Amino acid sequence: MTQSPHRSAVKNVSASLDVLAIGEILVDLISETPVERLEDASAFRRYLGGSPANIAANVARLGGRAGLMAAVGEDALGRFLLEELSGLGVWVDGVRVSHDAPTSVMMVARAAGTPAFLPLRGADYHLRPDDIAPALIARVRLLHASAFALSRPPCREAVARAFRLAHDMGKPLSLDPNYSPVIWPDREEALRVLAELYPLVTLTKPSRDDAARLFGPDRSAPEYIHMFHDLGADIVVFTRGGGGALVSERGEALREIPARPVMVADATGAGDAFWAGFLLAWLDGHSVEQSARVGREVAAIKLQRVGPLPRTIDRAALMKTRA
Numbered sequence: 001m002t003q004s005p006h007r008s009a010v011k012n013v014s015a016s017l018d019v020l021a022i023g024e025i026l027v028d029l030i031s032e033t034p035v036e037r038l039e040d041a042s043a044f045r046r047y048l049g050g051s052p053a054n055i056a057a058n059v060a061r062l063g064g065r066a067g068l069m070a071a072v073g074e075d076a077l078g079r080f081l082l083e084e085l086s087g088l089g090v091w092v093d094g095v096r097v098s099h100d101a102p103t104s105v106m107m108v109a110r111a112a113g114t115p116a117f118l119p120l121r122g123a124d125y126h127l128r129p130d131d132i133a134p135a136l137i138a139r140v141r142l143l144h145a146s147a148f149a150l151s152r153p154p155c156r157e158a159v160a161r162a163f164r165l166a167h168d169m170g171k172p173l174s175l176d177p178n179y180s181p182v183i184w185p186d187r188e189e190a191l192r193v194l195a196e197l198y199p200l201v202t203l204t205k206p207s208r209d210d211a212a213r214l215f216g217p218d219r220s221a222p223e224y225i226h227m228f229h230d231l232g233a234d235i236v237v238f239t240r241g242g243g244g245a246l247v248s249e250r251g252e253a254l255r256e257i258p259a260r261p262v263m264v265a266d267a268t269g270a271g272d273a274f275w276a277g278f279l280l281a282w283l284d285g286h287s288v289e290q291s292a293r294v295g296r297e298v299a300a301i302k303l304q305r306v307g308p309l310p311r312t313i314d315r316a317a318l319m320k321t322r323a
Contacts, residue, residue, distance in 0.1 A: 016065070016139045016140065016141060017065050017066060017067045017091060017139060017140045017141065018059060018064040018065045018066060018141050018142065018279075018280065018283055019055065019056065019059045019064060019065075019066050019067070019140075019141070019142050019143075019144055019276075019279055019280075019283075020056075020066075020067045020068075020069065020094075020136070020137070020140040020142070020143050020144070021052035021053065021055045021056040021059075021066065021067070021068050021069070021070075021143075021144045021145070022052055022068070022069040022070070022127070022143065022144070022145045022149065022158070022159055022162050023050065023051065023052035023069075023070060023124075023127075023145045023146045023148060023149025023150075023155065023159060024050035024051065024052060024053070024070060024104065024124040024125075024146065024148045024149050024155075025048075025049075025050040025052065025053035025068065025070035025071070025072060025081055025095065025104075025124060026049045026050045026053075026081075026103065026104035026105060026106050026119075026124050027046055027047070027048070027049055027077050027080070027081065027103060027104070027105045027106070028046070028047040028048070028049030028050075028106050028108055028268065028269075029044035029045070029046055029047075029105060029106065029107045029108065030044060030045055030047060030108045030109075030110050030266070030268055030306070030307075031043065031044055031108065031109050031110045032044065032045055032110070033110065034109075034110045035109045035110065036109070036116075037109065037116060038107060038108075038109045038116045038117065038118055040109075041107075041109055041110075044107065045306075045307070046080070047307055047308060048081055048084045048085070048308065049106050049108075049269075050070070050104075050106075050124065050148070051146040051148060051176050051178055051271075051272050052068060052070060052144060052145060052146055052149065053068055053070060053081070053085065054269050054272035054273075054276075055144055055176075055272050055275060055276050055279070056068040056085065056090045057084070057085060057088050057090060057308065057309075058272060058273055058276030058277070058298070058309055059276045059279065059280060060085075060088040060089050060090050061088060061276075061308075061309050061310065061311060061312060061313055062276060062277065062280050062298070062313050062315045062318075063280075063312075063313075063315045064276075064280045064283075064315075065091075066089075066090050066091070067090060067091035067092070067094060067140070068085060068090055068091070068092055068094060068095060069094035069095065069127060069131065069132070069158075069162070070094075070095050070096070070124065070127060071095065071096040071097075071098050071123045071124060071125070071126035071127045071155070072095060072096075072097060072098065072103045072104075072123050072124075073097070073098055073101055073102040073103040073104075073122055073123040074097050074098065074099050075102055075103055077102070077103035077105070078097060078103040078123070081103065082095060088311070094131070094136065096123075096126060096127055096128070096131055098122075098123040098126040100123075100126070101122040101123040101126060102122040102123065103122055103123055103124075104119070104120065104121045104122045104123060104124035105119075105120040105122070106118070106119050106120070107120065108268055110266050110268070110306065115267065115268055117182070119182060119183060121152075124149075124155070125149070125151070125152040125153070125154070125155040125156075126154070126155065127149075127154065127155045127158045127159075128154045128155075128157075128158055129154060129157045129158045129160075129161045131158060132158055132161045132162045132165065134165055137162060137165045137166050137169060137171070138169060140166065140171060141171070141172075141283055142171060142172045142173070142174060142279060142283060143162060143163065143166040143171055143172075143173050143174065144173075144174040144175070144176070144275075144279065145159045145162070145163065145173075145174075145175055145176070146175070146176040146177075146178050147175070147176065147177045147178050147179045147184070147190065147194065147210075148178050148180075148183055148184075150184075150190075150193050150194070150197070151183050151184040151190070156193065159197075160196070160197060163197055163200050163201075164200065166200075167200040172202040172203065173200055173201050173202050173203070174201070174202065174203045174204070174205075174275075174279060175194075175197065175198070175201045175203075175204045175233070176204070176205055176210075176271075176272075176275065177194065177204060177205075177206045177210050177211075177214060177228070178207075178210055178271075179194075179210055179213050179214045180213060181213060187213075187214070190214070191214065194214075194231060195231055195232075198228075198231035198232035198233055199231075199232035200232070201231075201232055201233045201234070202233070202234050202235060203233070203234070203235045203237070203279070203282070204228055204233040204235070204236055204237070205237045205238075205239060205271065205274070205275050205278070206224065206228055206236070206238055206239070207238075207239045207240070207241070207271055208221070208224070208238070208239070208240050208241070208243075211224035211227070211228075211238070212224075215227055221238055221240065221246055222246075222254060224238060225238050225246060225248045225254070229248070229250055234249065234250050235247070235248070235249050235250070235288055236248045237275075237278065237288070237292055237295075239271060239274060240259075241259070241267075242259050243259065244256060244257050244258040244259040244296070245257040245259075245274075245292050245295075245296065247288050247289055247292050249288055255288075255289050257289065257292040257293055257296055259296065259300075260296055260297065260299075260300040262300045262303050262304050263304060264303045264304070265303065265304055265305055265306050266303070266305065266306040266307070267303060269302055269308070270299045270302050270303050271299070273295075273298045273299045273301070273302035273309055274295035274296065274298060274299035275295060276295075276298060277291075277294045277295040277296075277297065277298030277299070277318065278291045278292055278294060278295035279291075280294075280315065281294035281295070281318075281319060284319065286319065290321075293321045294318050294319060294321055296321075297318050297321050298313070298318065301313065
């Protein structure tokens with residue numbers, strides 16, 4: 001299970017990719033029963049995890065062409081993750097297999113709201129700048145990454161290189177500012193790194209929790225949205241859980257997308273489900289507002305399930321959503 005990605009892997013992309021996600025891939029160990037505290041969980045179930053990996057998997061489930069650049073360990077968990085993605089049709093030749101660290105694991109408390117979690121980091125940040133091939137970026141319609149992936153070098157530099165290449169080629173860029181002090185204790189450093197990359201960003205999806213962790217609590221949603229525009233993002237989609245989403249295009253009025261009321265089984269990964277639906281709808285030429293409606297419908301499907309989205313979803317039906 002050894003490989004040197006991108007030196008020969010680029011030619012294995014037989015067609016352009018709708019979305020290339022770059023960043024963390026890890027195993028989510030989610031508690032089998034809902035608990036408020038992670039220490040109260042006694043049994044866990046294994047799932048594919050990591051925001052970029054989830055985005056790639058969800059795009060594939062929605063019928064899009066997705067790829068992932070990330071790093072796993074040379075171990076059973078790494079093989080599990082690659083088999084899960086390959087089984088969905090995700091291009092994984094860009095995943096580095098590290099001999100120096102085990103596959104990263106995230107222990108998660110199953111919850112209806114923001115879950116408690118414990119990261120056990122290993123190989124997730126081992127992607128390197130020289131893994132990023134310009135020929136691959138040229139075959140991508142949109143590039144997506146996360147703040148988690150920026151939290152440590154060398155993955156930080158790999159993401160930055162990919163973003164600059166994609167920007168120079170005129171590709172739209174998506175960034176999930178999923179900042180957490182548990183992952184990235186130095187908030188000032190995080191703000192500096194994000195400030196360097198946000199001028200390249202087309203689309204960003206902060207949650208209220210993300211924004212509060214980055215900029216401090218007790219600000220209004222419009223204030224947070226304005227701060228992300230000030231960093232450089234053209235389009236901000238601000239998610240508020242059960243409160244729905246606010247969409248903002250620079251210079252235009254905010255629009256509200258109400259949430260779809262559902263019985264929540266597990267909130268883990270709902271934001272990634274929303275964003276995968278949004279990105280594919282936006283790439284299909286839909287407005288930002290309509291794309292957010294599509295994302296809402298995908299998130300509603302995920303919220304009612306423990307574990308991943310269904311293997312296949314009727315994308316055409318989702319695109320017709322209006323209310």
